Amino acid sequence: MKPITFSREETKALVGEIQDYFREELDQQIGALPAEMLMQFFSERMGAYFYNRGLYDAQALVRKQIDSLSDDIFALEQPTRHLR
Template sequence: MKKIEFSREETKAMVGEIQDYFREELDQTIGDIPAEMLMRFFAERIGPYFYNRGLYDSQAILMERMDELTDTIYALEQKTDFVR
């Protein structure tokens, strides 16, 4: 699997979110470097769980759409004497 990479702007935004969380929820401050290290930890170790969940959800939607498409195609089928 290809390593997930974030742009500098994305990293900066996520670091800001982590810092906001620490300040608002934990009443603590966290510097840029520790916040980025925490973000990278979650991206590398926890991120694949979220990534896979997204893949599973996408796959389920695709399978639903394929079932709908199959039903639509069967609805177009014309009656013949041929039996499958």
């Protein structure tokens, strides 16, 4: 798997979210550089867990759509005298 990377704009937004969390939930200030380092840590060490969870969710959605499509196809079947 290739490393998870973020654009400069995404990094800036994530850093802001981390700073907001520290301020609102922990009543602490965190600078932009430490927040970006924390974001990198989570991205490198835990990003694959979140990525895989997204893949599992996508697989479940595709499976559900295929099942629905299969049902729709069987509903088009015409009756015949020959039993399967």
